[in-house]
Amino acid sequence: MTSSTALSRATLRTLRRASGDLAAASVAEMEERLPWFRRMPADQRAGVLLLIQNGVSGFVSWLHDPQQAIRLTAEAFRSAPKDISRWVSLRQTVELVRIALELFEQLLPKLAENEAERALLTEGVLRYGREIAFSAATSYAAAAEARGAWDARLEALVVDGIVRGDAEESLLSRATALGWDPAAEATVLVGNPPSDDPPAVVFEVRSRAARVGRPVLLSVQGSRLVVVLGGETDRSESLVRLSDAFGPGPVVAGPTVTSLAEAHRSASDALSGLRAVVGWPAAPRPVRSLDLLPERALAGDPEAEWQLVDRVARPLEEASGSLLETVDAFLEVGGVLEACARKLFVHPNTVRYRLKRATELTGRNANDPRDALVLRVALSVGRLARARGLW
Secondary structure, eight states, X not given: OOSTTSSOHHHHHHHHHTHHHHHHHHHHHHHHHOXXXXXXXXXXXXXXXXXXXXXXXXXXXXXXXXXXXXXXXXXXXXXXXXXXXXXXXXXXXXXXHHHHHHHHHHHGGGGOSSHHHHHHHHHHHHHHHHHHHHHHHHHHHHHHHHHHHHHHHHHHHHHHHHHHTOOHHXXXXXXXXXXXXXXXXXXXXXXXXXXXXXXXXXXXXXXXXXHTTOOEEEEXXXXXXXXXXXXXXXXXXXXXXXXXXXXXXXOEEOOOBSSGGGHHHHHHHHHHHHHHGGGOTTOOSXXXXXXXXXXXXXXXXXXXHHHHIIIIIHHHHHSSSSHHHHHHXXXXXXXXXXXXXXXXXXXXXXHHHHHHHHXXXXXXXXXSHHHHHXXXXXXXXHHHHHHTTOO
């Protein structure tokens, strides 16, 4: 079909008059062959009918002037799925287009005046169907990109809200819109982004999260990457594998909280740990914010001070059996068991028993150099807090 004179004016007029009947026949065929189409509300089926009528009209215009009307047809079908993509998927759209084109192939050639025109109409349906397919695919791709951009903005708002500690209702409603289970456990990780390209960062984080089968929310905030990991983290494997998505430098994981509503606490502790982790050059990657309590307390984090008192100093002071005195003496003599026993005038086995009880209470072993530092700082912070009348 290379010229506007390929079809007679009479045939073009016939095609125009038949557009309504062709559209109605197409919808009837769709209702018969597609159960999901029959279940659609009447207004949505009417929308499909209108689209088919526009398609037939565009087809006639394209036959009249093939070179110019291809662009117009593509634009018409590119905009059409924007209205129906909310209730018709791309796969369903392909089914609708296939049925309509099959019907066109059967009925349109019958409207031609002679064999030559029938051949031209058959060829025209095939070429026009190709344009429709490309236009529909382009439209759905554009819609998907738009939804992806909107989801990315909404996700950034959720993560920013977690960091700031926004109101619970607004945070949960936005997260739910992204498909996040508000009741799922959450752990916040912070560190450096792996690159300056946000799409590459998103791809890297999501790829690694998919490998461990965990949902994530993420946001690049200047020079730091904040990731909210869903699910329990009793095993460190998921944290280690996800930390590989961060750039060079330390990665700090906050405590795992019971739901997204409490994720601000995890984010606050993780960010505090990120600011203080420079004080522990040998820190593992990732490092838990709880393991950075001494550095956080020295950096002036009151939450870390309170946790050291609550987790270490208070249990030792409230315990019977001189546990606090024994731990203090053991640290003062440099961890030498016999020297500690002589200082306390007790048998070394007594010191061993008391240190074991202290470990059970606090989770810190005075024989471990790192735990010894935590114990020493915790006892100092506890004395300072008591001197200020804070407990």
